[in-house]
Amino acid sequence: MPSKRLSVVVTRRLPDVVEARMRELFDVRLRDDDTPMTRAQLAEVMKEADVLVPTITDTIDAGLIAGAGERLKLIASFGAGFDHIDVATARSRGVLVSNTPGTVTDDTADMTMALILAVTRRIPEGLATMQKGTWDGWAPNAFLGGRLAGRRLGILGMGRIGQAVARRAAAFGCQVHYHNRRRLRPETEAELGATWWESLDQMVSRMDILSVNCPHTPATFHLMNARRLKLMKSSAVLVNTSRGEVVDENALTRGLRNGELAGAGLDVYEHGTDVNPRLRELPNVVLLPHMGSATYEGRVEMGEKVIINIKTFEDGHRPPDQVVPAML
Incomplete structure (x- = not known):
């Protein structure tokens, strides 16, 4: 009998290929629309999920982490930055945090x-x-x-x-x-x-x-x-x-x-x-509207790193991109 798959909640729409792969590997809950979750929605899903996949638009503070269920053991952030997550509180609660460095x-x-x-x-x-x-033509001193x-x-x-x-x-x-x-x-x-x-x-x-x-x-x-x-x-x-x-x-x-x-x-x-x-x-x-990392290739690489972090955690090992105190 196969073991129960990890319950993974993703807070924003991700590239189709990333979402398809997540469906294959995990019991994943995906977003139908591309809007940020409200604080109430985040609190709700954090009570039930094994893994949360937030983005930089989600503020995962001490209050949300304190109210999370006992099942939540990994916050696998989709993005290189992690200042939107209270990493110290997460660690104190036994919740690991990972990110996706190098992809952007x-x-x-x-x-x-x-x-x-x-x-x-x-x-x-x-x-x-x-x-x-x-425009009325070229001039020596125009747009210098x-x-x-x-x-x-x-x-x-x-x-x-x-x-x-x-x-x-x-x-x-x-x-x-x-x-x-x-x-x-x-x-x-x-x-x-x-x-x-x-x-x-x-x-x-x-x-x-x-x-x-x-x-x-x-x-x-x-x-x-x-x-x-x-x-x-x-x-x-x-x-x-x-x-x-x-x-x-x-x-x-x-x-x-x-x-x-x-x-x-x-x-x-x-x-x-x-x-x-x-x-x-x-x-x-x-x-510009925060589009520095906005390439299709980069977003797919970020998704692949998230999947690797979750799969490695599921296999009982430390996620390769775990955020540690020295990085704070």
Whole structure:
């Protein structure tokens, strides 16, 4: 007689191939529509499931975890970030947490470069002109942007994505600099052609472009605060494809409006979908709807990692992508 299959609840719609594979392997409950579950719905399913598969749109806090049933033993998050989950409370309750690292690296790095180019070369302004039908021909001084070659790019957070950005930026002729809580190995620095700055303040004051690529933790909340933003050159550009909470959005908006920064490219926001309306009014700001990792290939890879984490757990082993205290 076959053993009972794990009860798995998925909180959002996933690619069809991922959902089909989950149906084959688990007793899975999938969403019919692609809307986030309410807190009440999350509380209900967490009382009955063995495994919860949330996404970054689901806040799994201490209250929800405390109210979970005894069956819940794994939160297998669909995504690389895990700041939406109270990992410490989960561990204290004997609930493991896993994520999907590495699957979004290239896609997010590509989008980082796209935003850098969009801001420095004024692509949205050109696009808007063409869509309005107001272009009256080429002119020597029209839509003048800046050349990337020779510019100093400062990378805040030199993990997988930061290093992928460094490789792409080097191909454009940028000088790569970085600040990280741990310095890279000398051979990695040499391979990337990257210069390490122990002082974040000193680095940001000298960069032409700052790319934010660090996770959101208590230590990185408002790491780019009003004081540090004022250190940046008035000709500098800030790009953020990591977590909105790392940048003080109100201070950034003030700086852009006052001409203290040349521009910004944002794919993430401090308050989720509640974007500062003043940002939308600025012609030197490019705003995207958190689509840095939005490729079909990446989403399927994320789903495959979730399945591997659940299957490994089901087989009595530690999930390969378990979130551990050292990562917090």
